[in-house]
Amino acid sequence: MSLDLAAIRAAAARIAPHVKRTPVLTNDALDSAAGAQLFFKCENLQAMGAFKARGAANAVFALTDAEAARGVVTHSSGNHGAAVARAARLRGISGIIVMPHNAPQTKIRNVESYGGKIVFCEPNLTAREAACAEIVAQTGAALVHPFDDYAVMAGQGTATLELLEQAGPLDLILCPVGGGGLLCGTAVAAKGARPGIRMVGIEPAAADDVAQSFRAKSPVSIAHADTIADGLRTNVTGQRNLPLILQHVDDIVTVSEDAIVTAMRTLWQNLKIVIEPSAAVPFAAIQSGALDVGGQRVGIILTGGNVDLDTLPWLKR
Amino acid sequence: MSLDLAAIRAAAARIAPHVKRTPVLTNDALDSAAGAQLFFKCENLQAMGAFKARGAANAVFALTDAEAARGVVTHSSGNHGAAVARAARLRGISGIIVMPHNAPQTKIRNVESYGGKIVFCEPNLTAREAACAEIVAQTGAALVHPFDDYAVMAGQGTATLELLEQAGPLDLILCPVGGGGLLCGTAVAAKGARPGIRMVGIEPAAADDVAQSFRAKSPVSIAHADTIADGLRTNVTGQRNLPLILQHVDDIVTVSEDAIVTAMRTLWQNLKIVIEPSAAVPFAAIQSGALDVGGQRVGIILTGGNVDLDTLPWLKR
Numbered sequence: 001m002s003l004d005l006a007a008i009r010a011a012a013a014r015i016a017p018h019v020k021r022t023p024v025l026t027n028d029a030l031d032s033a034a035g036a037q038l039f040f041k042c043e044n045l046q047a048m049g050a051f052k053a054r055g056a057a058n059a060v061f062a063l064t065d066a067e068a069a070r071g072v073v074t075h076s077s078g079n080h081g082a083a084v085a086r087a088a089r090l091r092g093i094s095g096i097i098v099m100p101h102n103a104p105q106t107k108i109r110n111v112e113s114y115g116g117k118i119v120f121c122e123p124n125l126t127a128r129e130a131a132c133a134e135i136v137a138q139t140g141a142a143l144v145h146p147f148d149d150y151a152v153m154a155g156q157g158t159a160t161l162e163l164l165e166q167a168g169p170l171d172l173i174l175c176p177v178g179g180g181g182l183l184c185g186t187a188v189a190a191k192g193a194r195p196g197i198r199m200v201g202i203e204p205a206a207a208d209d210v211a212q213s214f215r216a217k218s219p220v221s222i223a224h225a226d227t228i229a230d231g232l233r234t235n236v237t238g239q240r241n242l243p244l245i246l247q248h249v250d251d252i253v254t255v256s257e258d259a260i261v262t263a264m265r266t267l268w269q270n271l272k273i274v275i276e277p278s279a280a281v282p283f284a285a286i287q288s289g290a291l292d293v294g295g296q297r298v299g300i301i302l303t304g305g306n307v308d309l310d311t312l313p314w315l316k317r
Numbered sequence: 318m319s320l321d322l323a324a325i326r327a328a329a330a331r332i333a334p335h336v337k338r339t340p341v342l343t344n345d346a347l348d349s350a351a352g353a354q355l356f357f358k359c360e361n362l363q364a365m366g367a368f369k370a371r372g373a374a375n376a377v378f379a380l381t382d383a384e385a386a387r388g389v390v391t392h393s394s395g396n397h398g399a400a401v402a403r404a405a406r407l408r409g410i411s412g413i414i415v416m417p418h419n420a421p422q423t424k425i426r427n428v429e430s431y432g433g434k435i436v437f438c439e440p441n442l443t444a445r446e447a448a449c450a451e452i453v454a455q456t457g458a459a460l461v462h463p464f465d466d467y468a469v470m471a472g473q474g475t476a477t478l479e480l481l482e483q484a485g486p487l488d489l490i491l492c493p494v495g496g497g498g499l500l501c502g503t504a505v506a507a508k509g510a511r512p513g514i515r516m517v518g519i520e521p522a523a524a525d526d527v528a529q530s531f532r533a534k535s536p537v538s539i540a541h542a543d544t545i546a547d548g549l550r551t552n553v554t555g556q557r558n559l560p561l562i563l564q565h566v567d568d569i570v571t572v573s574e575d576a577i578v579t580a581m582r583t584l585w586q587n588l589k590i591v592i593e594p595s596a597a598v599p600f601a602a603i604q605s606g607a608l609d610v611g612g613q614r615v616g617i618i619l620t621g622g623n624v625d626l627d628t629l630p631w632l633k634r
Contacts, residue, residue, distance in 0.1 A: 023340040023362075025362060028364075029430070044589040045340075045342060045588075045589055045590075047345075049589050113346070265626060268591055268626055269626060271362075272361045272362055272366050272590060272591040272592070272622030273362075273589060273590050273591060274585055274589040274590060274591060275589070305589030309582060309585055309586060309629070309631070310631070310632065312626070312629070314626070314627070315627065315632070
């Protein structure tokens with residue numbers, strides 16, 4: 001099994017009762033500044049405030065009843081954890097979320113609000129995976145990996161099917177890159193539905209493991225991804241992601257921390273929506289000039305809006 | 318001539334090329350807390366970030382070519398000014414905006430960004446009206462009054478026609494009350510399209526001229542409306558508004574300043590959208606318990622999102 005358009009279409013049908021069809025926003029001022037037509041797919045307006053609701057719902061609802069009865073477990077720095085907790089509650093099963101102890105308070109509260117049981121661990125992948133493995137061994141719970149999972153990727157790709165319906169023909173789709181699950185789902189959906197479309201992933205320069213892996217054509221990990229885009233600190237360590245990225249993605253572009261904060265504020269100001277730093281990363285590539293989109297129709301996945309409203313980054317500088 | 322459902326339907330057809338059909342958002346957590354089903358009509362996502370785009374577009378595009386050739390003028394503390402400037406530019410005519418010199422910087426920049434010519438005046442209605450009258454006398458420009466104008470009210474009412482289509486049957490519609498133009502347009506649209514619906518206007522207690530006028534059944538003005546909801550400081554001084562309000566509105570409810578700030582933050586946090594204080598006023602009535610909406614399907618007009626992102630009210634307290 002791999003990931004294809006048919007799997008993403010099946011996911012769309014499976015999760016339709018459990019997620020929102022989010023709006024696509026446009027803005028004349030941003031279009032003028034970019035010299036392009038920008039279509040913002042607002043997954044910050046998705047249930048639980050992030051696209052992760054899609055992948056988690058698809059993975060949880062694709063389980064057989066026997067599998068589901070033993071519950072689900074995942075590890076996540078935030079939005080995916082809330083999404084798995086939410087999907088588990090919707091299916092009426094147990095959901096355990098392994099989180100790093102330094103996860104943002106907003107994201108911890110979000111998981112709790114959906115009834116997820118949190119197990120804290122050290123903030124590194126080894127500790128996360130060990131904690132998950134122990135829970136799987138003890139309970140028989142199904143692991144819903146945040147990105148190295150075809151069902152999760154298929155769910156994430158459903159946002160792009162909607163975007164293509166809502167925005168009409170697009171030349172280019174941009175999304176941020178963290179663990180790579182969204183990028184894989186988005187790329188397979190986009191290239192499957194519109195073979196001529198261009199697909200570019202955007203990554204913080206301070207967490208550029210995917211950009212490095214893409215150029216090296218093999219996995220490169222970086223030790224300390226110190227970016228404000230907390231959703232994108234993950235390395236692409238899965239077995240499944242990098243091969244799909246190398247097959248379906250045209251380029252990976254990186255942006256600075258300053259460009260991310262500036263882009264975040266610009267989108268709040270112009271689109272009148274709350275997005276988290278990770279969601280601003282693709283627009284940062286346009287605004288900073290790192291990516292030339294002149295004359296093109298560009299779809300942009302705005303990934304989430306779970307930000308601490310008391311500590312806005314442009315007020316700290 | 319007065320204001321009726323036919324005029325609002327005509328306005329909807331007239332302005333369709335010039336404004337957005339804004340999304341309606343729902344939120345499970347807010348519904349649970351309210352014990353009701355809430356449908357938020359997101360006019361903060363309207364062109365220029367406020368419902369005022371609708372009324373101004375209708376008034377400007379309803380002018381004959383001969384009238385339009387002499388330009389338009391208005392007075393406004395903010396969003397209506399930007400809306401008239403925008404509509405004038407779309408029609409290719411001159412737009413002059415009289416603004417109080419203490420208007421928020423965000424709203425001044427907004428008017429300028431649409432090519433409006435600003436004339437500053439003292440922050441009181443007498444000064445505003447005198448400045449407008451002088452410009453009308455000099456130029457022959459058409460006055461597009463911010464609220465005491467049936468064409469403006471008809472345009473504002475078009476948001477409610479959309480809301481009723483998008484949300485399905487509603488028991489109650491809430492909107493904030495400033496000068497009363499939105500309330501009149503909303504009430505006439507709602508009662509015209511769904512005769513059994515209940516219509517309630519919500520006002521800051523610190524600017525409760527409409528609540529007082531509603532009870533007295535004649536215009537009551539208050540001298541210093543010191544509310545954070547800067548869009549709602551206006552008194553209902555027009556000839557046309559109070560009679561329509563007395564005819565079509567079921568009640569006027571007031572809320573405290575603290576309730577407005579709390580509601581604003583709650584809506585940013587849960588809906589992931591940027592709204593200005595004025596837009597939070599109706600939800601403040603629900604959240605504070607000033608209005609009982611238990612078990613009802615409630616439509617709420619979120620009026621605008623033009624707020625200064627550097628001075629958020631919950632960070633000042």
